[in-house]
Amino acid sequence: MRLTLDILQVLILILGAPLVRAIVARLKARLQRRRGSSVWRPYAELFKLLCKEELVPPTSSAVFRVAPMVLFGATVCAAGFVPVVHASALLGSRGDFFLFVYVLALGRFFLSLGGLDGGSAFGGMGASREALISSLAEAPFLLGLVAIAVLAARADIAGMVAWTLGQNVFNISAVHILALTSLAMVTLAETGRMPVDNPTTHLELTMIHEGMVLEYSGPSLALIEWASAIKLHTLLALLIALFFPWGMASSGAAWGIAVALLLYCAKVAVLMILLSVIESAVAKLRMYLVPDFLGVASALSALAVIFTMWMKR
Amino acid sequence: MLIGPTGAPFVLLLVVLGVAVPLILIASRAQSARRLAITLILAASFAGCVVAVFGFLGRSAPRLDLSWATPFPFSLALDRLSAFFLLLVCAVGIPVTIFAGPYFDLHYSERRRNWTWGFFSLFLLSMIVVVTAATGFAFLVGWELMTLVSSGLILIEGDSAERRHNVFIYLLMMHVGAAAVAACFFLFLPYSHSLDFGAIRGSGAGIPAGIRAAIFLAAFVGFGAKAGIIPLHLWLPRAHPIAPTPVSALMSGVMLKTAVYGLVRFAFDFLGGGPPWWGYVVLLAGAVSGLLGVLYAIAEHDLKRLLAYHSVENIGIIYLGLGTSLLFLAYNAPLLAALALIAALLHTLNHALFKSLLFLGAGAISSATGTVDLEELGGLQSRMPVTGTSFLVACCSIVGLPLFNGFISEWLTFRSFLAGSVLTNTKAQVVLPLMVGVLALIGGLAAACFVKAFGVAFLGRPRSAESEHAVEVAVPMRSGMVLLAAACLLIGVSPGLILRPLASLVQGLIPGVGVPEETLNIARIMPWIAATVLGTVALVGAFKRRKRIARTWACGLPGLSSRMQYTSTVFSKPIRFVFARVYRPDRKIEQLPADQPYFPVSISYRSVRTTSYERALYRPFVEVIVSLAYRLRRLQTGNIQVYLLYIFLALVSLLTFLRFQR
Numbered sequence: 001m002r003l004t005l006d007i008l009q010v011l012i013l014i015l016g017a018p019l020v021r022a023i024v025a026r027l028k029a030r031l032q033r034r035r036g037s038s039v040w041r042p043y044a045e046l047f048k049l050l051c052k053e054e055l056v057p058p059t060s061s062a063v064f065r066v067a068p069m070v071l072f073g074a075t076v077c078a079a080g081f082v083p084v085v086h087a088s089a090l091l092g093s094r095g096d097f098f099l100f101v102y103v104l105a106l107g108r109f110f111l112s113l114g115g116l117d118g119g120s121a122f123g124g125m126g127a128s129r130e131a132l133i134s135s136l137a138e139a140p141f142l143l144g145l146v147a148i149a150v151l152a153a154r155a156d157i158a159g160m161v162a163w164t165l166g167q168n169v170f171n172i173s174a175v176h177i178l179a180l181t182s183l184a185m186v187t188l189a190e191t192g193r194m195p196v197d198n199p200t201t202h203l204e205l206t207m208i209h210e211g212m213v214l215e216y217s218g219p220s221l222a223l224i225e226w227a228s229a230i231k232l233h234t235l236l237a238l239l240i241a242l243f244f245p246w247g248m249a250s251s252g253a254a255w256g257i258a259v260a261l262l263l264y265c266a267k268v269a270v271l272m273i274l275l276s277v278i279e280s281a282v283a284k285l286r287m288y289l290v291p292d293f294l295g296v297a298s299a300l301s302a303l304a305v306i307f308t309m310w311m312k313r
Numbered sequence: 314m315l316i317g318p319t320g321a322p323f324v325l326l327l328v329v330l331g332v333a334v335p336l337i338l339i340a341s342r343a344q345s346a347r348r349l350a351i352t353l354i355l356a357a358s359f360a361g362c363v364v365a366v367f368g369f370l371g372r373s374a375p376r377l378d379l380s381w382a383t384p385f386p387f388s389l390a391l392d393r394l395s396a397f398f399l400l401l402v403c404a405v406g407i408p409v410t411i412f413a414g415p416y417f418d419l420h421y422s423e424r425r426r427n428w429t430w431g432f433f434s435l436f437l438l439s440m441i442v443v444v445t446a447a448t449g450f451a452f453l454v455g456w457e458l459m460t461l462v463s464s465g466l467i468l469i470e471g472d473s474a475e476r477r478h479n480v481f482i483y484l485l486m487m488h489v490g491a492a493a494v495a496a497c498f499f500l501f502l503p504y505s506h507s508l509d510f511g512a513i514r515g516s517g518a519g520i521p522a523g524i525r526a527a528i529f530l531a532a533f534v535g536f537g538a539k540a541g542i543i544p545l546h547l548w549l550p551r552a553h554p555i556a557p558t559p560v561s562a563l564m565s566g567v568m569l570k571t572a573v574y575g576l577v578r579f580a581f582d583f584l585g586g587g588p589p590w591w592g593y594v595v596l597l598a599g600a601v602s603g604l605l606g607v608l609y610a611i612a613e614h615d616l617k618r619l620l621a622y623h624s625v626e627n628i629g630i631i632y633l634g635l636g637t638s639l640l641f642l643a644y645n646a647p648l649l650a651a652l653a654l655i656a657a658l659l660h661t662l663n664h665a666l667f668k669s670l671l672f673l674g675a676g677a678i679s680s681a682t683g684t685v686d687l688e689e690l691g692g693l694q695s696r697m698p699v700t701g702t703s704f705l706v707a708c709c710s711i712v713g714l715p716l717f718n719g720f721i722s723e724w725l726t727f728r729s730f731l732a733g734s735v736l737t738n739t740k741a742q743v744v745l746p747l748m749v750g751v752l753a754l755i756g757g758l759a760a761a762c763f764v765k766a767f768g769v770a771f772l773g774r775p776r777s778a779e780s781e782h783a784v785e786v787a788v789p790m791r792s793g794m795v796l797l798a799a800a801c802l803l804i805g806v807s808p809g810l811i812l813r814p815l816a817s818l819v820q821g822l823i824p825g826v827g828v829p830e831e832t833l834n835i836a837r838i839m840p841w842i843a844a845t846v847l848g849t850v851a852l853v854g855a856f857k858r859r860k861r862i863a864r865t866w867a868c869g870l871p872g873l874s875s876r877m878q879y880t881s882t883v884f885s886k887p888i889r890f891v892f893a894r895v896y897r898p899d900r901k902i903e904q905l906p907a908d909q910p911y912f913p914v915s916i917s918y919r920s921v922r923t924t925s926y927e928r929a930l931y932r933p934f935v936e937v938i939v940s941l942a943y944r945l946r947r948l949q950t951g952n953i954q955v956y957l958l959y960i961f962l963a964l965v966s967l968l969t970f971l972r973f974q975r
Contacts, residue, residue: 053858053859053860054858054859054860054861055861055862056861056862056863057862057863057865058865059695059773060772061692061694061695061698061771061772062694062695062698063694063705064772069850069853070846072849073845073847073850073853076846076849077842077846077849080845091838091841091842091845094834094837094838094841095838095842096728098724098727098728099715102714102715102720102724103715103842103846105712105714105756105757106709106714106846108760109709109712109714109763112764113705113764113768113772116768116769116772116773116879117694117768117772117773118773118865119692119772119773119865119873119875119878120866120867120873120877120878121873121877121878121879122866123773123879124768124878124879124883124884125879127764127768127879128765128879128883128884128885128886129887131760131765131884132887132891134760134761135757135758135761135888136891137757138753138754138756138757139750139753139754139757140750142749142753143746143749143750146731146746146749150731150746153734153735155728215866218858218859218860219856220858223853287887288887288890288891301750302747305746305749305750306743306747308734308746309739309743
C-alpha cells in the first residue's frame with residue numbers, strides 16, 4: 001500500500017509536469033491579454049518530438065546523446081524524494097535533501113556538457129552562464145533546507161514534512177519565512193524562470209537554458225523539455241511539502257488521498273498563479289545582477305540557519 | 314624482528330622498491346631490465362595492497378624493527394590507520410605504474426628513463442616509510458626522502474632556470490614544514506623520553522596544555538605546508554605541473570595525503586583532540602583553502618595547473634572534515650566526531666583515486682596532442698573515447714556528483730555539519746550548519762570548473778591541428794586510467810565496502826564509539842539511487858531513435874570555425890567577473906601604433922591574476938631572513954682565531970648550561 005502510494009506520487013510529479021508548465025504559460029498569456037495555447041499541447045509536443053528523427057552535429061561525441069538521458073534519469077530520481085499527498089516518498093526515507101540537491105546537480109552537469117558538445121558559440125554561452133548561476137544557487141538552496149532540517153531534527157525530506165505536519169498552522173516562525181523566501185528565489189533561478197532567465201526566448205543576449213539546448217532536436221529535446229518540466233514541478237512540490245503540507249493524507253485511506261490530491265492541486269494552482277504574475281510583472285535581470293539576486297537568497301538562508309538557534313528551545 | 318603473517322610480503326615490498334629495483338636499473342640499461350623493474354614495482358605494489366588490506370581489516374599488524382642497524386631507533390609498524398594509508402599508496406601506485414610505462418618510453422631518452430624509474434620506485438618507498446613509520450626518526454627519514462626524491466623527479470624532466478627556481482621554492486617550503494614536524498616530535502621528548510610512537514601516544518594525556526597547543530600548532534604548520542593549505546600552498550601550483558605527469562599524479566594523489574596522515578596521527582592519535590579552537594583553526598584553514606583553491610583553479614587554462622589548484626581545494630574539504638571532527642571531540646560528541654573523521658578519511662582516499670586519474674588523463678592528453686593548454690584542445694572525446702570517458706568519471710567524482718565516489722565523502726561531511734546543530738555550544742551550533750553553505754559553494758564552483766575542463770578539452774570541435782589529429786593512447790595507459798575510474802564508480806555506487814572498515818579504523822582512534830548511523834544509511838541508499846538513475850537511463854536509451862548528422866546551426870552563415878566556440882578563458886569569465894576581488898587581475902592593453910586609436914595595426918592584451926596578498930604575506934618573512942643573513946655574515950670573518958673563539962665560547966656556555974640545569 002505504502003509502495004503504491006509512493007509510486008503514485010512520483011507518477012503525479014512526472015506525468016503532471018508538462019501540464020504545470022503549460023498552465024503557467026497559459027496564465028501568462030492571459031495576463032498579457034493573449035489567448036494562449038491549449039494546456040494539453042505540451043503532451044502533444046512531447047509525443048511529436050519523440051516520434052521525430054534527431055539531428056546530431058557532425059563534431060559531437062557520444063556525450064551529446066547521453067547527456068539528455070542522464071538529465072532525465074537524474075530528474076526522475078529527484079522526483080522520488082518529494083512527498084506530494086502523503087508524508088512519505090519513494091527514496092525519501094533514507095535519502096536526504098543533500099542527495100536530492102546533488103541528484104539534480106548531476107543532471108545539470110551533464111546538460112551543460114551536452115551544450116558544449118554542439119560546437120557552437122551558443123552552447124558554450126549557455127553552459128558558461130548556467131555554470132555561474134548554478135554554482136551560486138547551490139549554497140542558498142542547501143542552507144534553506146538546512147534551516148528546516150535543523151528545526152525538524154531530521155534530514156530526510158519526508159521526515160521534515162512529517163514534522164511540519166505535526167506543527168500548528170499558525171505557529172509559523174521567522175525561520176520558515178526566511179527559508180521560504182530564499183528557496184522560492186532559488187527555485188526561480190534553478191528552473192530558469194524570470195527574473196533570472198527567460199524560458200520563452202531564443203535571443204542570445206538573454207538566454208541561458210535555451211542556449212544550452214539549442215542544438216538538440218527530436219527525442220533528445222523531448223527528454224530535456226520533459227526533465228525541465230519535472231524539475232519545475234518537483235521544486236514547486238518541495239515548497240508545498242516543506243511550507244504548506246497541511247491537508248496531506250495521514251493514512252492510506254482512499255478518500256483521504258483524494259482530498260489531499262485536490263488540496264495539492266489547489267496549492268500548486270496558487271503557486272502557478274504567483275509564478276505567472278511574477279513572470280509577467282518583473283523584467284529579466286541583467287546577467288551580472290543575478291549574483292546579487294542569489295546573494296540576497298544566500299543571506300536570507302544564512303539568517304534562517306542562524307535563527308534556528310532561538311527556535312529550538 | 315618481525316611479527317605477523319603479512320610480515321614477509323611487507324619486507325619484500327620495502328626491499329624490492331628500495332634496493333632491488335634501483336640496483337637493476339643501475340646495473341643495466343637494457344629494455345628487458347627496465348621491464349623487469351616495472352614488473353617488480355607492480356608486484357611489490359600488489360603485495361603492499363594485500364598487506365594493507367589485511368592490516369586495514371584488522372587481521373594482521375606486521376612490525377619491523379631495524380634499530381640494530383641504524384643510529385637512532387628505526388622501526389616500521391602497521392596499525393589500521395597506517396594500513397589505510399598504505400592501501401592508498403599502493404592502490405594508486407599500481408595504475409600509475411601501468412600508465413607510466415609507455416608514458417616514460419614516449420617522453421624520455423634511454424638514460425633518463427632509468428633514472429626516472431629508479432626515483433619513481435624510491436618515491437613510492439619513501440611514502441610507504443612515512444605512513445608506516447613507528448618512530449619519529451623513521452618518520453622524518455621518510456619525510457625528507459619524499460621531498461628530495463620528488464624534487465629529483467621534477468629536475469629529471471628538465472633543467473631551465475625557471476624550473477630550478479620553482480624547485481627551490483618547493484624545497485624551501487618543504488623544509489620549513491619539515492622543521493615544524495621535527496619540532497613536534499622534539500616537543501614530545503621531555504614527556505615521552507623516546508620517539509617511539511607507542512611512548513608518544515602514552516605520554517599524550519600528561520602533557521601541559523601550553524605544550525599541547527604548541528605541538529598542535531607546529532603540526533598544523535608542518536603538515537599544512539605539505540598539504541598545501543592556503544597560505545602555505547605557494548609551492549603546490551609551481552611544483553605539481555612541472556613534474557612528469559605520472560609523478561604529478563602520485564604527488565597530488567598520494568604525497569599530499571601523507572600530510573593528512575600526519576595531522577590525523579598527531580591531533581587524534583597522539584594528542585586525542587584538544588580545545589575547541591583547534592577545530593576552528595583547522596575548519597577555517599579548510600574553508601579558505603577550499604574556496605580560494607577552486608576560485609584560482611577556475612581561472613587557469615593550463616590543465617595541470619588547474620588540477621594542482623583543485624588539490625588545494627580538496628585538501629580544504631578534507632580539512633573541513635578534520636576540523637569538524639576536532640570540534641565534536643572538544644564538545645564531547647565522540648560519535649559525531651567519528652562521522653566527520655570518516656568523512657575526512659574517505660575523502661582522502663577518494664581524492665587520491667580521482668585526482669591521480671585526472672592527472673593521468675592530462676598525461677594522456679599531452680601524449681596525444683603535445684600540450685595541456687585547454688585553449689589548444691577540443692573534440693578529444695570522439696578521438697580518444699576511453700581516455701575521455703575515464704576523465705569524465707574523474708570529473709564527476711571530483712565535483713561530488715552522486716553515483717561517483719567524491720559524493721559519498723562530501724555527503725558525509727555535509728551530514729556532520731548538519732549534526733553540529735545538536736551541540737549545546739552556541740557558537741559551534743551555528744557555525745557548523747553554516748559551513749554547509751561554504752561547502753556547497755565550493756562544490757558548485759568545482760562543478761563549473763570541471764564542466765569547463767572536460768567540455769573545452771574533450772567536447773566540441775578541435776582548436777588546433779594537434780588535437781584534430783589526436784589518436785587514442787597506448788593500451789597500458791588506457792588500462793591504468795580505466796582501473797582508477799572503475800574504483801571511483803565502485804566506491805560511489807557501493808560505499809559500504811569501504812565505510813565499514815573505515816568505521817572500525819575510527820573506533821581505534823576515538824575510543825568507545827559505535828558506527829555512525831549515517832554511514833549505514835548512505836551505504837543502503839546509494840545502490841537504489843544508482844538503480845533508479847541508471848534504470849531510467851536504460852529505459853530511455855532502449856527507445857529506438859533515428860539520427861541524422863546535420864551541421865551545427867550557424868545563424869544561416871556558411872559554417873562555424875573552431876574559433877567561434879567558447880574558449881576556456883571566456884567560459885570562466887562570468888565567474889571571474891563576479892569574484893573579481895579575489896583575482897585582482899593585472900591588465901595591460903597595448904595598441905600599435907599608439908597615435909591611431911581607431912585604426913590599430915595590432916592590439917595585444919594580457920591579463921594576469923595578481924598574487925598581491927601572497928606577496929604581502931611572504932615578503933616580510935623573506936626580508937627578515939635576508940637581513941638576518943646579512944648580519945650573520947659578519948660572524949664569518951675567515952679568521953681562524955675567531956672561529957676557535959666561537960668553539961671555546963660554545964663549549965663554555967654548554968658546560969654552564971649543563972651545570973645549572975638541575
